[in-house]
Amino acid sequence: MTSPLISVQTLQESLNEHVVIDVRFDLNKPEKGPQRYQKLHIAGAIYAHMDDVLASPITETSGRHPLPDAQHLMNWLGAHGITPDSSVVVYDDLQGAFAARLWWLLRWLGHEKVAVLDGGWQAWQDADGLMESIEPEYTPTTYQATPNDAMWLSTSAVSALLTKCDAVLVDVRAAERFRGEIEPLDPVAGHVPSAVNIPLTENTTSEGVFKSPEALRKLYEGVVKDKNTHICMCGSGITACQSILAMEVAGIEGALLYAGSWSEWIRDPQRPVATV
Secondary structure, three states: OOEEEOHHHHHOOOOOHEEEEOOOOOOOOOOHHHHHHOOOOOOEEEEEOOOOOOOOOOOOOOOOOOOOHHHHHHHHHOOOOOOOOEEEEEEOOOOOOOOOHHHHHHHOOOOOOOEEEEOHHHHHOOOOEEEEOOOOOOOOOOOOOOOOHHHEEHHHHHHHHHHOOOOOEEEOOOOOHHOOOOOOOOOOOOOOOOOOOOOOOHHEEEEEEEEEEOHHHHHHHHHHOOOEEEEEEEEOOOHHHHHHHHHHHOOOOEEEEOHHHHHHHOOOOOOOOOOO
């Protein structure tokens, strides 16, 4: 795969050539994702739970979804028959907002052949793609890789970089959350001072597919232009991955993930908070 996206048509034509992973999830109701998978999913797909597989347990200093332990993730991948050479396609039902987390994690492990299904579950249904309710069988294997920790930043690293004029922090949460008008998930509202807001919903069309590379380039170039470092954050480090993916579609590479994001930033009341 040369693109971080794969179309429904391409996946239909090559379904047997990929490992398909369902990453549907609901932040407010974590049980909903597995229930949706059990009811119906893309034929042959396996399910990856956000809390159990794609994140580590919360600590007193972390955000809501710390990065998973790399070995734990690799054990899960191997147990489901996935190797570093597998061609993986991930999907969700929220314009890639959750699927991009696994896309990013696999890239973190150095896994090159991974793509997000453009349009996700809705587009697959609309195209009458093959669906089933049974969990597939797989042959366990061993997955070994070395994570690239240069792809993400800690809170202290973000704080240090923001003192430099060649770094920009892109907050992908909804504008009203960024402005501090509402906060449905975290105890403090607002944003990191100097951050700029480009909601992740700007990455996709009304049909739920990603905008063209040209449109995405126009969206981001004015913000990241002339910046040596561009960083994406959200509430807990999940949906920011969708904007990193969108930047890659636009040909803007090298965006870093602020893994702890807003929910970690506000753990320390001494860290500054801005509202607009």
